[in-house]
Amino acid sequence: MTALSLATILAESARRRPDKVAVIDGDVRVTYARLWEQARTYAAGLRELGIRPGDRIALLSPNVVEFPRAYYGALAAGAVVVPVHLLLTADEAAYVLRDSGAKLLICHTSQLVMGAEAAESAGIPLVSVGPLSPGAPVSPTRLEDVSAALTPLWSYELRSADDTAVVFYTSGTTGEPKGALLTHLNLVMNATVNAFDSHDTSADDVALGCLPLFHTFGQTVSMNTTFRLGATLVLLPRFSGDAAIELMLREGVDVFHGVPTMYVALVEAAARHEWLPRLRLCISGGASLPVAVLERFNEAFSTTIYEGYGLSETSPTATVNQPHFGTRPGTVGHPVWGVEVEVARPELDDRIELVPDGELGEVVIRGHNVFAGYLGRPEATEQAVVDGWFRTGDLGTRDADGFISIVDRKKDLVIRGGFNVYPREVEEVIARHPAVAQVAVIGVPDVVHGEEICAVVVLDGTDQRPSDEELIAWSRERLGRHKYPRRIRFVDELPLGPSHKVLKRELRRMMAAE
Numbered sequence: 001m002t003a004l005s006l007a008t009i010l011a012e013s014a015r016r017r018p019d020k021v022a023v024i025d026g027d028v029r030v031t032y033a034r035l036w037e038q039a040r041t042y043a044a045g046l047r048e049l050g051i052r053p054g055d056r057i058a059l060l061s062p063n064v065v066e067f068p069r070a071y072y073g074a075l076a077a078g079a080v081v082v083p084v085h086l087l088l089t090a091d092e093a094a095y096v097l098r099d100s101g102a103k104l105l106i107c108h109t110s111q112l113v114m115g116a117e118a119a120e121s122a123g124i125p126l127v128s129v130g131p132l133s134p135g136a137p138v139s140p141t142r143l144e145d146v147s148a149a150l151t152p153l154w155s156y157e158l159r160s161a162d163d164t165a166v167v168f169y170t171s172g173t174t175g176e177p178k179g180a181l182l183t184h185l186n187l188v189m190n191a192t193v194n195a196f197d198s199h200d201t202s203a204d205d206v207a208l209g210c211l212p213l214f215h216t217f218g219q220t221v222s223m224n225t226t227f228r229l230g231a232t233l234v235l236l237p238r239f240s241g242d243a244a245i246e247l248m249l250r251e252g253v254d255v256f257h258g259v260p261t262m263y264v265a266l267v268e269a270a271a272r273h274e275w276l277p278r279l280r281l282c283i284s285g286g287a288s289l290p291v292a293v294l295e296r297f298n299e300a301f302s303t304t305i306y307e308g309y310g311l312s313e314t315s316p317t318a319t320v321n322q323p324h325f326g327t328r329p330g331t332v333g334h335p336v337w338g339v340e341v342e343v344a345r346p347e348l349d350d351r352i353e354l355v356p357d358g359e360l361g362e363v364v365i366r367g368h369n370v371f372a373g374y375l376g377r378p379e380a381t382e383q384a385v386v387d388g389w390f391r392t393g394d395l396g397t398r399d400a401d402g403f404i405s406i407v408d409r410k411k412d413l414v415i416r417g418g419f420n421v422y423p424r425e426v427e428e429v430i431a432r433h434p435a436v437a438q439v440a441v442i443g444v445p446d447v448v449h450g451e452e453i454c455a456v457v458v459l460d461g462t463d464q465r466p467s468d469e470e471l472i473a474w475s476r477e478r479l480g481r482h483k484y485p486r487r488i489r490f491v492d493e494l495p496l497g498p499s500h501k502v503l504k505r506e507l508r509r510m511m512a513a514e
Contacts, residue, residue, distance in 0.1 A: 004184045006165040006224070007075040007156035009191060010036050010068070013230040017203065022227065024234045024251055025065040032230065035068060037152055042073025042129075045147030049104065049127065053078030053157050056100050056167065058124075059214070060084040060093070060115045061108035062237045066129040067213045068223060070106045070143070075165065078157030082167045082179070083214035087497070090117035096169050097122035100179055100375065112137040161185040167375055168216050168312040179375035180312045182216075189338065189368040190315035191224035197337040198322050199281055199306065205231035207255040208248055210239045210262065215499040216316040217286050222257045231255075239500070241269025248277035255279070259286035259500045263297050263305065264438055268460065270300040279303045283320065285310060287501045288406055288424050290431040290439075291330045307332050309406055313390055314339075315369040319404050330428075331403040339367030343398050344389070346410060352387040360407060363396040364389040395422070412504060414443030414451050419482040421453055423504075426485060429478045430455055433471060435464050440494055440502045441485065444511045455485040456507050458494060 010032070013022065018033035030038070051057060057079045061067040074081050082100045084093050093114060097105060102124055107115035109130040116137060119126040127146070128139030159165075165187050167179040195201055207226045211218030226233045234251045236244060239262060247253070256279050258266075263284060270276055282297075282305045289307050298304055308320030309332035319341050321333030335341040345353045346362035355361040370390045373381035384391055395407045408422040415421070423441035430439045437460040446452035455475070459465060466474075468488040475484035495506035 002161040003158050004161035004188060005075060005078075005156045005159045006184045006187050007039075007072055009188065009224055009227050010039060010072045011076075011156060013227055017230040020203070020230055021232050023065050023068060024232060028065055030065055032227075035065075036072070038069045039072035040076050040152035040155075041147045041150065042069055042143055043076035043153045043156075044150040045127075045143050046073060046077045046079065046104070047153070048146055048150060049125075049141075051077055051079055051104060053159070054080065054163070055103045056080045056082050058082040058084050058097050058100065058102040058105045060086070060105060060111050060118075061129070061214070062086060062110060063209055063213050063218075063235045064108065064110075064130065064237055065235065066108055068227075070129055071213075071219075071223075074106070076153055076156040078159055080164050080167060082169075083219065084118075085169070085214055086111065086212065088114075090114050090121065093118035094121035096177065096179075097124055099177075100167050100169075106143065107139065109133060109136060109139070112139060159184055161188075162372070164372065166219070170312055178377055178380060181372040181375055182312075182315055183372050186315045186369055186371060187220060187224065190220050190317055190336075191228040193336045193338065194221055194225040194317055195228040198317075198320050199283075200323065201225075201229055201231070201255070201281065203230040205229060205255045205281070206251060206253045207231060207233050207257065208236060208244065208253045209233045210236040210244055211257055211259070211286075212499055216312045217257070217259070217310075217499065220316055221283065221285070226255075239265070241265035241267075242272065245269055245273050245276060248279075249275060253277055253279070255281045257283045257285075260284060260289045260293060261287075261438070261494075261496060261500045261502065263289065263293050267293065267296045267300055268437065276301055282306065283308060285316070285320075286499055288408075288427075290428050292428070292431040294329055309333075309404065310369075311392060313371040313384065314365055314392075315371070318365050318367075318369060325402065328401075328403045331399075331405045333404065334402050335367075335404070336369075339365065339369055341365050341398075341404055342389070343396060344391075346395065349383070350386070352389045352391075357398050357400050360395060360397055362410065363392045363394045363404065363406065365392060366390065412442075414441075414453055416443070416446075416451050416453060416482055417449040421483050423453075426453060426455065426475065426479060426483055429475055430457065430471065430485075433466065433474050435459050435462060435466050436471075437461070438494055438502075440504060440507055442504050442507050442511065444487065444508070452487060453483070453485040454487040454489060454511060456489045456491055456494065458491060
């Protein structure tokens, strides 16, 4: 057995930089030595509650200091962490608790209403962490109280590199959510590669932790990578462009990780601020970043966004634009160290057949970042991992210089009159209209063409409000006859998931209900 624990990330930074501030949460500043001691104290409390190595523990918490305390505390106890999305209903959360086989739910006090209902429905005990608020529900068991009289664990429980460390539940766009099994090796390697091989990073970095820490992007790229460096993570529980700018200025943040909707919000907020943070490194992932947004952000903040790509099943980072290879807007860059990313024929289900550079196909990935499978779903695992490659379900290309481009999700493809239309291509064009803040393109049923292209648009709030006809004409001038949208729908905001990604399935539902 090769021994390795994801808890090593915090333990080693506590050993090397004990007095360095690891986390800033409002007025709270916690050093690495103190955070690791708190995590080991939580671990002692979990052991007192009967948790043993290999047990799964669910964690329901916003971006506050209790999240890393509980996360690394569970890992130190040898447990497997099951992060729970904050925006789930109690029934949805109970499904995750039951399906994962969680022995316990650690719930932040701010989430007790939903957490208590979910835990009761799943038939598992609940313990709370965090400060008590007047009038808020009180958990019968507080992890702080259980741990108070105990001696912190001396170190973390020994685990195998191939043991599961975290179970990430997928969004369930194609059925019930599935638990993706990420090993200690998967997550330690991904944090290490992000920290030391992709970009110019250092222990002096101050990163904004505004991505949800229960999500793979925020957890690995923001939290674990920052701690692997021994740098400082500034937590923001509720994101808005103005709040992010104000916090980044106050704390001297110079590294930002975000999804495209966050970059849109920052561009809009920048016009309202006299001073803007000096951002040295900006990473975008989670969804395709329109080039128009990238250009507006780079101009407003005088910096460069490095767009990357990954999935829960790939820990998550698979590719990113990297200075070593050069950057190319509109692409997701090159594979990270130790990972292979290729393009395969999408119509072949039983084998992987790679296509030449420049040809469209399904993006496939293999390397140290690929998950160990779906919990309790061997058939789904066999469909996802073929010939050693993970099939992403995304369509893309690789050019002669090795840059990977994501064209669209296979399931988001619109077939209009027998012609394939990729929504991202249409979105890129409409996003360049000066009055458009955000746009999502979907296919809607049509009796003549099978599907018709519909652009759902959020305007930028200026007085220059374009008509449907104007946006259609704008698109028609810049796209082929089969590609431009014939339908425009204006909305105040796009529906977002817990990780701030646009939920196109909700848009389709909205359109179907009209």
